Amino acid sequence: MSSLLQLSAVAKSFGAVRALKGVSFDLRAGEVHALLGENGAGKSTLIKVITGAHQPDGGAIEINGERVSHLTPASAHKLGIACIYQQPALFPDLTVTENIALRLEPASAARKVNWPARRTRATELLKRIGAEISPEAEVRSLSMPEQQLVEIACALGAGARIVIMDEPTASLTQKEQHLLFAVVKDLRTNGVGVIYISHRLEEIFALADRVTVLRDGESVGTNQVHTMNEASLIKLMVGREVSAIYPPSESEAGKAILSLKNLNCMAGGVKNVSLDVHAGEVVGMAGLVGAGRTELARVLFGITPADSGEIILNGQHITISSPQEAVAHGIAYVPEDRRRHGVILEMPIAHNMTMAIHRRIFPGAWLQFGAERQLALDFICDLGVKAYGPDAPGGSLSGGNQQKVSLARWLATKPKLLILDEPTQGVDVGAKSEIHKIIRRLAKEGLAVLMISSDLPEVLGMADRIAVMRGGTIAAMLPGKSDAHTVMAAALGQTK
Ligand SMILES: Nc1ncnc2c1ncn2[C@@H]1O[C@H](COP(=O)(O)OP(=O)(O)OP(=O)(O)O)[C@@H](O)[C@H]1O
Ligand SMILES: [Mg+2]
Structure with a gap:
């Protein structure tokens, strides 16, 4: 195979x-x-060097055997x-x-626009990857x-020979994932190299034939995937053994912190949801993407308030019509897709972490930078945030580390009810197990935790009870010790 x-x-x-720090890497056709x-x-930095978004400070790049200087x-597209x-x-x-x-035709070409031909090409390209998408659909x-x-x-249309995918499956349903895998395999068969x-x-x-592991900006090896197993890969990656075992539940469920009765929100597609979450309990929320889990979280956080039904928090009937009200009631929500909702890129991570509790650590507007710094340092240490310090701007952190900062912000509020939406998406194995331990610790301290996750092993490993959502409502309540098959069947609406 050629490089x-x-x-x-x-x-x-x-x-x-x-x-x-001097990474060598090669990609073969197919x-x-x-x-x-x-x-x-x-990883992302390496990709940005390959796509021409970052200029490297040193080293050499060859494409198809030819040295490329700038x-x-x-x-890169050409x-x-x-x-x-x-x-x-x-x-x-x-x-x-x-x-x-737009993507395939050079803007400068003064050509006659041939709509039927464009449509045919779009249809063909979509068909080649098995996508059931109408070419007429608005994006x-x-x-x-x-x-x-x-x-x-x-x-594909541009005839790409090198296709790079940076965490492509983070928000895909299983069906979409299978489709993507089939597309990747098809690209490989056609001689494309995929990173x-x-x-x-x-x-x-x-999926992969070979794997290169980076650690702290250095390559620690390239191996054939079939010579590796999970443990050996993790060891290469973190330089130590990481337990893949979920921390056991140590807390007893106490009184109900949150009770929902027939909750509806038309705008969010949430229908007739009834659910209890107790102190000391982790309720896992499973379901397919689009089942209404994030929508329910948004209702509880006052982003799209409920139209009808009851919300009882700590025994009191409440309404939640804005995030401010939710926070005042002791509800915290760590959203999915933290790239959009999470970290303020220009702001130091210490501020990012204390944003939701400013009044608490700055009582009477006395600026206690020492307190803020200490809190930030604790989280940086606890969550293993890789940054040069509490003053580093959010934008200088890698994707996964930004997610940890966003998590820290809401953990710092010490809420009564913590809603986590895909808490470990995009974070590495070591940090994932740290986050699981933190969730357990918070539950033990008496927090009620509602954890939305599409990672089925995570739901099964962490949840004391599992709420499965489908079509905007709770389709099943299952015990934490369920099996993957039962949860999937409920999510898909299969009844046996
Ligand atoms: N624009 C930037 N300014 C300053 N530092 C940066 C910038 N982009 C990346 N870094 C730093 O470079 C290092 C590598 O970051 P990179 O984004 O490549 O990591 P990654 O392997 O993609 O991680 P993740 O799995 O979290 O996405 C990190 O220490 C990060 O803080
Ligand atoms: Mg990255």
């Missing part, structure tokens, strides 16, 4: 942070090459490099056909994963 891409001793620093590493290891996004981001960069108001045409009407598929269609980044080890075993 499509060869990186030798590539280095990149951001100020004093050495994100890449292989899926996984890139693995803890949060902040340098890659820009435009020249050389057949395409990157599928988790958040696709499409024009929401245009149709799929228009988006594909804003498509789900995130559908938009990713449009991106892949663009990459695949994911924190989910099972995906790497299912």
Whole structure:
């Protein structure tokens, strides 16, 4: 197999942070090459060097055997490099056909616009990847994963030979995941080289031929995937053994902190939800993407308030019509998709972490920077946030580390009810087990925890009880010690 891409001793620093310390990497035609590493290891930085978004400080890049001295996004595109981001960069108001045409036709070409041909090409490209998406659909009407598929269609249409996917499955349903895997395998069969980044080890075993592990900006080895197992990969990644075992539940469920009775919210598609969450209890919320789990969380946090039904918190009937009210009632919500809702990029991470409790640590407006710093340092240590210190701006952190900051902000509020939406999505295995321990500790301290997760092992490993949502309502309440099959069957609405 020939090398499509060869990186030798590539280095990149951001100020004093050495994100890449001389990484060598090669990608062959017809292989899926996984890139693995803890949060902040340098994966996204490496990708940005390959796509021309960052200029390396040192090292060499060869594409198709030729040395490339100055890659820009435009020249990378011409050389057949395409990157599928988790958040696709499409024009929401245009149709799929228009988006594909814009991407594939040079803006400068004064050509006659041939709509039927454009539509045919879009249809063909979508068909090749098995996507059931209408070429006439406006992009804003498509789900995130559908938009990713449009991106892949663009990459195919552009004849990309090197396709990069940075955590592509984070928000996909299982069906969409299978579709994506089939597309990746198809690309491989067609001689495309795929670089695949994911924190989910099972995906790497299912999909990749080789795996390169980065640690602290250095490559600690490239191996054939079939010579590795989960334990050996984790060890390479973190340099120590990490327990993959979920911490056992140590708390007894106390009184009901939250009771919902026939809760409805038309705008959010939440229907007739009745649910109790007790002090000291972790209630896991399973269900397919679109089942209404995030919508329910948004109702409870006052973002889209309920139209009817009862919310009883600590024995008192309450209404929650804004996030401020929710916070005042002791409810905290760590949203999904923290890239959009979470961290303020310009602000130091210490401020980011204390934002929700400013009045508490600055009583009477006395600025207690010492208290803020200490709190931030504790969280940085607890969650293993990789940053040069509490003053580092949010934007200088890697994706996974930004998520930890956002989690810290809400943990700092010491709520009565903590709603977590996909708390470990995009975080590495070591941090994941730290977050699980923190959730357990909080439950033991008497918090009621509602944990939404699409990671079924996580739900089964962490939940004392499992609420399965389907079609905006609770389809089943299951004991924590259920099996994956029972939960999936309930999520899919299968009755035996
Ligand atoms: N624009 C930037 N400014 C300053 N530092 C940065 C910048 N981008 C990345 N870094 C630093 O470079 C290092 C590598 O970050 P990178 O985003 O490549 O990690 P990653 O492996 O993709 O992690 P994750 O799994 O969390 O996405 C981190 O220490 C990060 O803080
Ligand atoms: Mg990253």
